[in-house]
Amino acid sequence: MRDTGKSTKREFGETTSEPSILTIEQWAKKIEHALEHPSAVGPIRNIRDDDDREFDAIFVGGGAAGRFGSAYLRAMGGRQLVVDRWPFLGGSCPHNACVPHHLFSECAAELMLARTFSGSLWFPDMNKRIVSIKEVVDLFRRGRTGPHAVMNYQSKEQLDIEFVLNTPARIIDANTVEAGGEIFRARTLVLALGAEPLRLDTPGSDLDGVHDYTTIVESLDREPGETVVVVGGGKTAVEYGCFFNATGRRVVMLVRHRLLDLIKDGDTRAYAIDRMREQGMEIIEGATVSAIIGDASRRVTKVIADTPSGQLQIDTDFVFQSLGERPRSRAAVEALGVAIDRKGAVVVDDHLRTSVPNVYAVGDLIGAPMEMFKARKSGTCAARVIMGEEVSYRPADWPDFLHTHYEVSWLGLGEEEARARYRNVVVLKMPPDNPNGLDIGLPASDRTMLYAMARPHMSGFQKLVLDGDARRVVGAHHVGYGAKDAFQYLNVMVRRGLTIDELGDMDELFLNPTHFIQLSRLRAGQRELRSL
Numbered sequence: 001m002r003d004t005g006k007s008t009k010r011e012f013g014e015t016t017s018e019p020s021i022l023t024i025e026q027w028a029k030k031i032e033h034a035l036e037h038p039s040a041v042g043p044i045r046n047i048r049d050d051d052d053r054e055f056d057a058i059f060v061g062g063g064a065a066g067r068f069g070s071a072y073l074r075a076m077g078g079r080q081l082v083v084d085r086w087p088f089l090g091g092s093c094p095h096n097a098c099v100p101h102h103l104f105s106e107c108a109a110e111l112m113l114a115r116t117f118s119g120s121l122w123f124p125d126m127n128k129r130i131v132s133i134k135e136v137v138d139l140f141r142r143g144r145t146g147p148h149a150v151m152n153y154q155s156k157e158q159l160d161i162e163f164v165l166n167t168p169a170r171i172i173d174a175n176t177v178e179a180g181g182e183i184f185r186a187r188t189l190v191l192a193l194g195a196e197p198l199r200l201d202t203p204g205s206d207l208d209g210v211h212d213y214t215t216i217v218e219s220l221d222r223e224p225g226e227t228v229v230v231v232g233g234g235k236t237a238v239e240y241g242c243f244f245n246a247t248g249r250r251v252v253m254l255v256r257h258r259l260l261d262l263i264k265d266g267d268t269r270a271y272a273i274d275r276m277r278e279q280g281m282e283i284i285e286g287a288t289v290s291a292i293i294g295d296a297s298r299r300v301t302k303v304i305a306d307t308p309s310g311q312l313q314i315d316t317d318f319v320f321q322s323l324g325e326r327p328r329s330r331a332a333v334e335a336l337g338v339a340i341d342r343k344g345a346v347v348v349d350d351h352l353r354t355s356v357p358n359v360y361a362v363g364d365l366i367g368a369p370m371e372m373f374k375a376r377k378s379g380t381c382a383a384r385v386i387m388g389e390e391v392s393y394r395p396a397d398w399p400d401f402l403h404t405h406y407e408v409s410w411l412g413l414g415e416e417e418a419r420a421r422y423r424n425v426v427v428l429k430m431p432p433d434n435p436n437g438l439d440i441g442l443p444a445s446d447r448t449m450l451y452a453m454a455r456p457h458m459s460g461f462q463k464l465v466l467d468g469d470a471r472r473v474v475g476a477h478h479v480g481y482g483a484k485d486a487f488q489y490l491n492v493m494v495r496r497g498l499t500i501d502e503l504g505d506m507d508e509l510f511l512n513p514t515h516f517i518q519l520s521r522l523r524a525g526q527r528e529l530r531s532l
């Protein structure tokens, strides 16, 4: 075992007789090969021999949190090392989480459009057409190495990140890590090990045909049949469930408590769920899986569930479980004794410091919200603290989103929460309340125009919530397409006290996915604001 506490004499590629700079295409081939034969490729190292400084930090895990933290620390002039068991930097998001989820959600939106207009205009007849799930999964698997390759190229050639990939890290103490048979020492450790899916522990949950978001992309080897059972009621369950539904499957969602409880605005949640049901999704709340039954070859054949209306038996060969995530904290607890909470998340203070001196933790490992913005921001914040900056980070008031067949975005308070907090709540929404039902072709904008003309009630929903006395926006909610991007910036403005008058004075790019500017302009003239 080599001790590389200060520097190493080997350059990139020396052990593999490759050039010291790989093109993006060469990276793609190397990553593909390493994913298929990890031990044949061995550790992939990029360690400078022209820098003999001690590492300021070793990032244990090179996902979003570890990579962004590494890049930031390096940009500040520090020296870092990042270690990942996978042959690429970037972690689970491009490999099995956000990126496949967005592909599947795009397919769900496209297929809903195609099915809605099946046989009319230029749309082919989709009647009874079952679309292959496996083909889309295979498409993703083939396509994902491109982004992986770009991240390795960018990390090495443009960001000067030092790394050891394709080998697990073993934490030895608060300053020492072993990877690929070498010992590395640093002033600090940053734990960035991510999280892993929780799994059912009911009888039969290990049968062939029971999947989660990781196994569906790694090991789906046959086409799911006509019925899919989805267990869970959060973002992943809904995003994958809507995709399965859009492919033409019967989808039964078994939800332990309440579906999409995370959408706090009642109208928005109801609109999203109504459209899911309208697409034929069967949603059973208050349901628990009591057993999964298989045949002689251990393939799933049936799910048995207890529901408020009695026991249900569903014939299926495909179960998708999405029960949330457990932080991957065990190794750090065993090696270092870091404190964790009851969900297994590493406990950190506002400077990302754990209970052990010189050890920091970032990303999904520190618990909710398990989202990319938090992974990246916590990684960079830890880097800044390590480099001596007086900064702190505690996620608060972030904008949020998920996909059904639509994109659902929100920020701030739901209407009900706002009414509990403010005396005079004013709501601007589209479509407006309509006692005769949702038959108005508004809101209409990019990617909802066909619905607006032919199936008006499918053209989306949006709502702005205001504190009428202060004239300030306190919440915004949107179901449709293309608004997610605006919510990133709108959230900053709302936190800074955005008023209806300022919003109504902005320049819209009409037809705009969010109708908030023009709705505000229609009402801003009122001294005593009224809802619209």
Ligand SMILES: Cc1cc2nc3c(=O)[nH]c(=O)nc-3n(C[C@H](O)[C@H](O)[C@H](O)COP(=O)(O)OP(=O)(O)OC[C@H]3O[C@@H](n4cnc5c(N)ncnc54)[C@H](O)[C@@H]3O)c2cc1C
Pocket: 060, 061, 062, 063, 064, 065, 066, 083, 084, 085, 086, 090, 091, 092, 093, 096, 097, 098, 099, 101, 102, 167, 168, 169, 170, 192, 193, 194, 195, 213, 236, 328, 362, 363, 364, 365, 369, 370, 371, 372, 373, 375
């Ligand atoms: C289905 C799904 C869809 C999602 N979609 C979105 C989305 O659309 N938008 C969004 O913002 N968020 C989304 N998320 C959340 C997002 O993926 C995570 O918040 C983010 O990837 C967390 O980054 P991280 O760096 O903390 O963890 P990870 O990216 O998981 O990184 C952890 C790294 O540690 C490495 N590792 C583990 N053990 C070892 C070891 N022993 N030695 C060395 N390395 C090790 C792993 O290989 C991995 O690269 C989604 C999550 C899921 C499950």
Ligand SMILES: NC(=O)c1ccc[n+]([C@@H]2O[C@H](COP(=O)([O-])OP(=O)(O)OC[C@H]3O[C@@H](n4cnc5c(N)ncnc54)[C@H](OP(=O)(O)O)[C@@H]3O)[C@@H](O)[C@H]2O)c1
Pocket: 101, 198, 200, 231, 232, 233, 234, 235, 236, 237, 239, 255, 256, 257, 258, 261, 288, 322, 323, 324, 325, 368, 369, 370, 371, 401, 402, 403
């Ligand atoms: N930004 C995005 O679009 C996106 C997409 C996907 C995932 N993510 C992130 O990734 C993480 C994981 O997502 P997720 O949707 O899997 O997790 P989640 O939001 O934690 O939801 C988990 C769901 O599973 C249910 N559940 C938990 N244990 C169960 C059990 N034993 N039996 C039955 N149901 C059970 C929960 O029900 P209860 O309500 O009863 O607890 C809940 O409905 C989240 O942090 C999420 O924010 C983000």
